Amino acid sequence: MRKKAFKAESKRLLELMINSIYTHKEIFLRELISNASDAIDKLYYRTLKDGISGLSRDSFCITISFDKDARTLTIADNGIGMTDEELEHNLGVIAQSGSLKFKRDTADEETGDDIDVIGQFGVGFYSAFMVADEITVETLAYGTEQAFRWKSSGVDGYTIEPCEKDGHGTVITLHVKPSTEEADYDAYLEQYELMQLVRKYSDYIRYPIRMDVQKNRPIEGSDGEYENYVETETLNSMVPIWKRSKSEVTEEQLFSFYKEKFLDFKDPAHVIHVSTEGSATFNALLFIPSEAPYNYYTRDYEKGLKLYASGVLITECCGDLLPDCFSFVKGLVDSQDLSLNISREMLQHDRQLKLISSRIEKKIKSELKSLLENNREKYETIFKNFGLQMKYGIYSSYGMQKELLSDLLLYHSSNGDSMTTLTEYCERMRESQKYIYYASGASIERISRLPQTERLLDLGYEILYMTDDIDEFVLRVMREWEGKEFRSVSGDDLGLEDELTAEETKQQEEHQEMLDFMAQQLKGKVKRVAASQRLKTYPVCLTTEGMLSLEMERVLNAAPGENGVRAERVLELNANHPLFAKLVRLYESNRDRLSEYAMLLYNQSLLIEGLPLDDPIAFSAAMSSIMAEDD
Numbered sequence: 001m002r003k004k005a006f007k008a009e010s011k012r013l014l015e016l017m018i019n020s021i022y023t024h025k026e027i028f029l030r031e032l033i034s035n036a037s038d039a040i041d042k043l044y045y046r047t048l049k050d051g052i053s054g055l056s057r058d059s060f061c062i063t064i065s066f067d068k069d070a071r072t073l074t075i076a077d078n079g080i081g082m083t084d085e086e087l088e089h090n091l092g093v094i095a096q097s098g099s100l101k102f103k104r105d106t107a108d109e110e111t112g113d114d115i116d117v118i119g120q121f122g123v124g125f126y127s128a129f130m131v132a133d134e135i136t137v138e139t140l141a142y143g144t145e146q147a148f149r150w151k152s153s154g155v156d157g158y159t160i161e162p163c164e165k166d167g168h169g170t171v172i173t174l175h176v177k178p179s180t181e182e183a184d185y186d187a188y189l190e191q192y193e194l195m196q197l198v199r200k201y202s203d204y205i206r207y208p209i210r211m212d213v214q215k216n217r218p219i220e221g222s223d224g225e226y227e228n229y230v231e232t233e234t235l236n237s238m239v240p241i242w243k244r245s246k247s248e249v250t251e252e253q254l255f256s257f258y259k260e261k262f263l264d265f266k267d268p269a270h271v272i273h274v275s276t277e278g279s280a281t282f283n284a285l286l287f288i289p290s291e292a293p294y295n296y297y298t299r300d301y302e303k304g305l306k307l308y309a310s311g312v313l314i315t316e317c318c319g320d321l322l323p324d325c326f327s328f329v330k331g332l333v334d335s336q337d338l339s340l341n342i343s344r345e346m347l348q349h350d351r352q353l354k355l356i357s358s359r360i361e362k363k364i365k366s367e368l369k370s371l372l373e374n375n376r377e378k379y380e381t382i383f384k385n386f387g388l389q390m391k392y393g394i395y396s397s398y399g400m401q402k403e404l405l406s407d408l409l410l411y412h413s414s415n416g417d418s419m420t421t422l423t424e425y426c427e428r429m430r431e432s433q434k435y436i437y438y439a440s441g442a443s444i445e446r447i448s449r450l451p452q453t454e455r456l457l458d459l460g461y462e463i464l465y466m467t468d469d470i471d472e473f474v475l476r477v478m479r480e481w482e483g484k485e486f487r488s489v490s491g492d493d494l495g496l497e498d499e500l501t502a503e504e505t506k507q508q509e510e511h512q513e514m515l516d517f518m519a520q521q522l523k524g525k526v527k528r529v530a531a532s533q534r535l536k537t538y539p540v541c542l543t544t545e546g547m548l549s550l551e552m553e554r555v556l557n558a559a560p561g562e563n564g565v566r567a568e569r570v571l572e573l574n575a576n577h578p579l580f581a582k583l584v585r586l587y588e589s590n591r592d593r594l595s596e597y598a599m600l601l602y603n604q605s606l607l608i609e610g611l612p613l614d615d616p617i618a619f620s621a622a623m624s625s626i627m628a629e630d631d
């Protein structure tokens with residue numbers, strides 16, 4: 001028997017495993033099963049390459065067994081096995097400890113923050129030391145005579161000695177640690193638990209994973225008595241649904257797969273298949289839920305896709321695979337370019353993941369675009385659920401994702417009940433119309449009745465309705481669409497160049513003094529009082545100058561820690577309304593009354609916008625006294 005110490009690096013990793021505080025220790029089983037599957041792969045390919053007969057694909061399998069009393073769990077394969085030297089080389093040292101280096105560079109030595117390395121990339125064979133206090137490996141390399149036994153109970157080292165073993169392959173026996181208050185190791189000696197773990201992590205391993213399962217059945221002819229019996233079961237389904245060709249899988253199968261794996265009660269709204277080759281070879285199966293999860297627009301929601309390497313689950317929810325704007329997409333990615341192998345440099349993983357995620361982003365985009373064009377109803381439902389997230393995408397990327405997202409946006413508009421894209425809006429624009437007009441407010445109902453929209457609608461110009469808090473911010477970031485600037489119906493300048501506008505400019509000049517007087521009376525409330533270019537029948541409305549609109553002011557002030565942001569208000573008067581003539585008269589005859597009217601008009605404009613009045617009591621008193629005047 002040879003007794004050996006572990007190489008320094010391996011010892012470190014081992015210590016990490018033995019003392020692991022990692023909560024998902026269960027992944028050790030996935031690691032051992034993956035190793036077994038790799039070992040079978042190696043032998044299977046060799047049989048194909050060397051034309052070895054007598055070994056058919058069907059004869060390969062992985063077997064799991066356990067003994068509660070002896071506290072042992074065994075994973076056996078009939079793969080390629082290991083020679084004496086291979087045992088020493090493979091299990092005595094970690095060839096290129098990529099993940100260990102990664103850990104050393106990034107983790108906190110003090111706290112032993114090993115969580116990510118283990119969870120995301122696996123650390124192979126050694127992870128078994130998270131749950132076992134002794135491990136025995138008996139192995140016979142294919143085509144050799146002598147089997148060997150490797151044994152270790154941790155950092156002290158390992159022994160290797162010859163042993164007896166029938167048939168090629170490897171048998172790994174773990175002596176499971178006693179349970180503690182913190183960790184329930186007994187679970188790894190429970191039939192049900194083991195079956196669940198195999199299904200969770202290793203369902204798509206290509207070879208059958210078998211276990212002798214204890215069952216019971218009613219004894220025939222007896223009165224409700226049962227007998228126990230044992231049946232060998234294959235625990236994994238082997239062929240991943242995403243690897244089957246589209247025509248082979250029914251919609252029902254896809255839907256039930258989605259509901260089971262992604263814990264949704266409802267069928268998905270849409271399924272996307274991705275299969276690529278080239279710089280990033282992977283399959284992906286993506287789902288758009290039919291409803292936003294209850295926590296979707298909260299911090300609790302975790303975006304991501306399940307990540308598989310050749311059918312083996314690496315990460316339950318890999319956030320890096322999805323851009324934020326499409327965080328509502330569920331699904332999985334399976335790539336053969338990724339490996340559980342610890343020797344892979346982490347950077348390489350990163351690059352590969354980036355490639356995959358950019359492909360996925362493009363695919364989701366093109367799929368949504370095609371729904372928008374070909375199945376509008378379905379797209380509108382999706383947009384109603386998740387459109388807000390796409391808008392956030394544009395805003396939070398400072399418009400960098402404008403290209404990706406802006407042609408996916410839909411808005412309500414003055415054109416009717418159906419929603420419109422920006423492109424469709426532009427197609428309907430009048431010849432004289434230079435800008436894309438929009439109005440903001442709490443609801444479509446309210447916006448559609450805003451006085452500010454009167455003149456534009458009269459000209460036959462369509463107005464987009466903005467009802468989400470983020471809407472105006474998004475338009476600010478986008479600035480224009482197809483060369484046409486966005487303009488608010490309540491903003492500085494509507495850019496109209498018609499006769500009425502010229503007339504109003506004239507009125508403005510003519511009555512500048514009176515308007516200035518009124519502004520003076522409303523000091524601190526409005527910046528200017530002006531003759532309006534946008535009103536037709538209404539006497540008054542409130543607009544703003546500069547970057548901030550009233551809606552933006554409201555949204556910003558609602559944010560915690562923010563208040564006192566104020567938009568520059570302009571009180572606009574309709575010079576064609578009889579009231580205007582009255583104001584002109586009052587300017588000559590009764591300025592106190594004009595001052596009172598200025599206050600009343602300002603308050604009316606606030607009411608129209610749904611804004612609170614500064615002094616509702618004064619407003620009511622003034623109104624009442626006017627109403628009480630002689631008729």
Ligand code: ADP
Pocket residue numbers: 031035036039077079080081082090091123124125126169170340341342343
């Ligand atoms: P890896 O990430 O390379 O799988 P492991 O520590 O899990 O790292 O295993 C180290 C090496 O030991 C493997 O690369 C493989 O060569 C060998 N090995 C592990 N398990 C088996 C097995 N069941 N059969 C044959 N070889 C194995």
